[in-house]
Amino acid sequence: MSYETLEVQRRGGAATIRMNRPDALNAFNAQLAADLGAALVALAADDAVRAVCLTGAGRAFSSGADLKDMSGRQSTPDGHPDLEAILHERYHPIIATIRHMPKPVVAALNGGAVGVGCGIALACDLLVAKESAYLLLAFVNIGLVPDGGSSLFIPARAGMARAAEMAMLGERVPARQALEWGLVNRVLAEDEFEAGVTELVDRLAAGPTRSYAGTKRQLNNWLYSRMEEQLALEASVQQEMAGSGDFAEGVMAFLQKRPAAFGGA
Numbered sequence: 537m538s539y540e541t542l543e544v545q546r547r548g549g550a551a552t553i554r555m556n557r558p559d560a561l562n563a564f565n566a567q568l569a570a571d572l573g574a575a576l577v578a579l580a581a582d583d584a585v586r587a588v589c590l591t592g593a594g595r596a597f598s599s600g601a602d603l604k605d606m607s608g609r610q611s612t613p614d615g616h617p618d619l620e621a622i623l624h625e626r627y628h629p630i631i632a633t634i635r636h637m638p639k640p641v642v643a644a645l646n647g648g649a650v651g652v653g654c655g656i657a658l659a660c661d662l663l664v665a666k667e668s669a670y671l672l673l674a675f676v677n678i679g680l681v682p683d684g685g686s687s688l689f690i691p692a693r694a695g696m697a698r699a700a701e702m703a704m705l706g707e708r709v710p711a712r713q714a715l716e717w718g719l720v721n722r723v724l725a726e727d728e729f730e731a732g733v734t735e736l737v738d739r740l741a742a743g744p745t746r747s748y749a750g751t752k753r754q755l756n757n758w759l760y761s762r763m764e765e766q767l768a769l770e771a772s773v774q775q776e777m778a779g780s781g782d783f784a785e786g787v788m789a790f791l792q793k794r795p796a797a798f799g800g801a
Contacts, residue, residue, distance in 0.1 A: 537574070539574070541555065542575055548738070548741060550737045552589040553590050553591070555568060555572065555591070561647075562597065562653070563598065563600060563603075564652060565602045572630055576637065585741075586740070587639055588737075590641060590642070590643050590656075590660060591643070591645075591733070595648075597644075597647050597648060598649060598652075600650040603678075603790060616779045618775070619778045620774060623770065624768075627655075627684055631655070631656065631763075635760060635763065638748075640662065640752075642733070642736060643662070644664050645666060645720065646666055647668065648669065649669070649672070653684075654686055655683065655685040655686040658685065658690065659689060664720070664721060664723075665722070666723075666729045667724070670709055670714070671720075673690075673703050676703060677786065678790055679784075679787075680774060681770070681777055684770075687699070687766060688763060688767075690703075693718050698717050781799055782796075785797060
């Protein structure tokens with residue numbers, strides 16, 4: 537299948553999905569979310585695919601939701617962005633497919649993983665990062681709260697203290713720090729990244745696929761048995777934030793490239 541915003545490559549039992557909006561730092565618009573969801577479903581159902589790699593083209597893994605793109609933008613009756621519906625319809629199916637796919641999924645962080653892009657990366661089973669890559673929950677910087685599963689995946693991987701720091705301070709977590717915190721599995725030098733990712737994904741593609749699927753079921757049951765509930769809570773709280781003055785100010789400040797002046801309401 538061909539996709540407008542993705543490249544999907546096959547190599548034996550390994551498949552690589554490359555998000556391909558490099559000029560927008562692979563920010564998610566409606567089309568990228570739809571393409572990624574469809575590609576993941578297709579690869580999950582293909583028995584010839586035994587391992588999947590998710591990465592980005594250009595300098596970023598994904599810079600999160602595209603605040604400059606108005607295509608497919610949904611609004612509530614009171615005129616606020618319907619972030620709850622967008623999360624349920626665009627992003628939650630992606631996260632669920634990754635977690636329930638009966639084969640390993642590797643996130644290859646070629647650059648920044650920001651906002652919902654960070655959540656989708658952390659939904660994957662293994663994360664490999666370039667030295668220059670970083671994770672960032674930028675939501676607070678525009679008056680929002682974590683979504684994309686990040687309020688679930690970060691505490692599970694790194695603990696409450698680090699989750700609170702990422703969510704409330706909105707600062708970059710460089711690759712080496714992310715490794716120390718347990719957010720990523722491996723960090724590779726720039727010139728070793730592509731070869732290292734290929735070696736890992738090929739190893740998984742040649743491994744005991746049913747064993748990997750069983751391991752995912754065990755980890756999902758222990759760590760993420762309330763995932764649907766948490767995703768729904770994220771969407772509900774995010775919708776509350778969508779009606780706030782701080783969100784309106786945060787987006788305006790972002791678009792105008794100036795510091796936000798939050799009023800606390």
